[in-house]
Amino acid sequence: MRRRGLMAGGLALAGMAGAARAQDRFPDRPLRLVVGFAPGGPTDIVGRRFAERLGAVLGQPVVVENRSGASGSVGAIEVARARPDGYTLLLTTPSAHAIFPQIAVRPGYDALADFSPIGLVTIAPVVFAAHPSFPARSLPEMMDLVRARPGAFSFGSGGAGTITHFGMELFLHQAGGLRLEHVPYRGAGPAVQDCVAGHIPLVVDTFAPMIEHHRAGRLRILAVLAEQRSAVAPDVPTAAEHGVPGAVANTYNALLGPAGMAEAAVAALGRATRQATENDEFRAFLHAISAEPVSGMTPERTAAYIRGEYAKWTPIIQASGLRIE
Incomplete structure (x- = not known):
């Protein structure tokens, strides 16, 4: 009986050791x-x-x-x-x-x-850009223009409820309750293309779909919603640099x-x-x-x-x- 008990105990210990080794090998x-x-x-x-x-x-x-x-x-x-x-x-x-x-x-x-x-x-980081025909050439000019004509301008996004949509809503809130009309699209691509074509004055997304248009002059990125400028486009200011603290969206x-x-x-x-x-x-x-x-x-x-x-x-x-x- 004692021998069988020792053997059973040894098998149990061996099983525990095997399970431990299996965990050590994860995955x-x-x-x-x-x-x-x-x-x-x-x-x-x-x-x-x-x-x-x-x-x-x-x-x-x-x-x-x-x-x-x-x-x-x-x-x-x-x-x-x-x-x-x-x-x-x-x-x-x-x-x-x-x-x-x-x-x-x-x-x-x-x-x-x-x-x-x-x-x-x-x-x-979330960024927003303007078509070259948009009257404002900089972020402060854009805020002054929108403040003077609330609701007169629109921005496109990749869809209602996306992080880019709410990134712009955050900026507008932090900038003192500015008003822009939201035009939701089925994805960032169509929104950016419509802004490049001049169908909407402003568009919001990330650098990826816009940076080449910015470099070629087809769009003008006005601000990055980040704590510091991005290495992707160091010429683009943050919103905080122009008096909109807390407008950070990633x-x-x-x-x-x-x-x-x-x-x-x-x-x-x-x-x-x-x-x-x-x-x-x-x-x-x-x-x-x-x-x-x-x-x-x-x-x-x-x-x-x-x-x-x-x-x-x-x-x-x-x-x-x-x-x-």
Whole structure:
């Protein structure tokens, strides 16, 4: 009896040791990275290059799966409901994690409670530009013109409820309640093209779809909604430089998993994300598409950043009165 007891105890200890070794080897199979937007879009482009770098660091393939729809919420719902084993991840944006959950009547997920933040991959500041025929040549002139003729001018965005739409709403609020009419488009491309063609006087998005038009003189970027000027276009002033403090709006790509992930898995993925985003080749790629890489974002700092972004947009969203059934 004693011998059998010792053998059983030894087998149990061996099983525990095997389980520990399996945890130490995380990940030991391919991972799935859900992107809540269509192939070829900016989040998909960043996601696929990031997946390559993350896979190289982890020693396992990271397979991108597009689950597009409803401002990225379709992908967010899928990951929120996934098994929290660390093998299903989400590359999200503020549209899915700061805006949509606050304007949708039934979003289908809790942006803060249903996820495990892992790391921040990149940010891109919101900017707005004018057609060359627009009478104002600078940000102060633009504010004076809009203040003198409230509601007389319009701006285009990639859609109602997007981070770029609310980025402009934030600027208008911080500038003293300026009034511009919003013209929502189905994506940034059509909005920018209509501004280049002169159909709308102003357009708001990120540097990526506008920087070449700015350099060629087809558009004039008036301001970047960031704390400091961007290396992408150092000639473009921040809104704060012209007396509009607090007008800071970024889109971002953050890596999340489902809520309830083991701390060891979150830590391992966080370390791998930081290593991937600090890779020189990856950072050069981000600069080339007018995005800004980030460094040193631990899971804890990423969680704080996402909570801060969510809270920042709450009063702007409430003031807009925008709701989606």
